[in-house]
Amino acid sequence: MNLILIAPPAAGKGTQSELICNSYNINHISTGDLLREITKKNDEFSLSVKEKMEKGLLISDDIILKLIKDEIINSNNNIFDGFPRNLEQAKAFDLMLKEINQKIDYVIYMDIDKEILEKRISSRYVCPNCNSVYSFNEPDHECSKCSVKLIKRKDDTLEVYENRYKVYEESTKPIINYYKNQGVLYCVDADGSKEEVFANIKKVIGEI
Numbered sequence: 001m002n003l004i005l006i007a008p009p010a011a012g013k014g015t016q017s018e019l020i021c022n023s024y025n026i027n028h029i030s031t032g033d034l035l036r037e038i039t040k041k042n043d044e045f046s047l048s049v050k051e052k053m054e055k056g057l058l059i060s061d062d063i064i065l066k067l068i069k070d071e072i073i074n075s076n077n078n079i080f081d082g083f084p085r086n087l088e089q090a091k092a093f094d095l096m097l098k099e100i101n102q103k104i105d106y107v108i109y110m111d112i113d114k115e116i117l118e119k120r121i122s123s124r125y126v127c128p129n130c131n132s133v134y135s136f137n138e139p140d141h142e143c144s145k146c147s148v149k150l151i152k153r154k155d156d157t158l159e160v161y162e163n164r165y166k167v168y169e170e171s172t173k174p175i176i177n178y179y180k181n182q183g184v185l186y187c188v189d190a191d192g193s194k195e196e197v198f199a200n201i202k203k204v205i206g207e208i
């Protein structure tokens with residue numbers, strides 16, 4: 001099964017991907033996490049990726065498509081979190097899947113208002129080791145799985161969030177119609193606890 005999650009930034013794609021992976025034994029492909037791994041190095045390429053991410057700008061399609069190609073070559077059971085992020089990526093992805101006789105089964109659009117997301121940004125912390133996402137009103141918490149100190153992502157400030165949201169509206173939203181026309185789009189309400197949202201997703205993809 002190939003499943004794509006589309007949502008505005010900070011809507012909980014990563015959290016839901018983790019829940020889906022654990023229950024459905026499916027491979028999690030997060031372009032954001034793959035890119036954050038790249039930014040841990042110190043060469044020129046890594047620094048240019050880091051600079052763009054910290055501003056909330058998209059990384060070039062060539063780089064993203066190469067990352068995806070390397071991932072899907074070994075698996076036909078994937079959840080895509082953060083990809084595709086524009087029409088060019090969506091169209092190139094269709095061709096890439098066709099070449100290896102794969103298809104997209106579900107595209108889930110997580111519907112949630114911007115005002116709710118702006119409030120979430122300030123309380124969002126992530127594990128620098130396993131990328132798990134947490135919500136706390138104050139710093140100094142540890143990851144419950146890795147016992148390392150949680151950090152704030154550099155792009156989780158209100159100012160950068162505005163930019164990320166603008167990029168989402170301009171570049172990512174058009175792919176909703178693209179997948180609607182292909183008959184694979186499902187809309188779920190993403191304003192709720194992580195369990196409630198997961199229940200909404202399960203209604204679409206079915207219980208195992």
Ligand code: ADP
Nearest residue numbers: 009010031032053056057058059064082083085
């Ligand atoms: P969120 O969903 O919270 O915005 P992500 O972790 O998915 O965060 O992405 C963080 C950043 O990584 C984006 O703002 C962008 O700079 C970059 N990025 C992730 N996926 C893509 C993609 N498919 N195409 C281009 N840039 C991407």
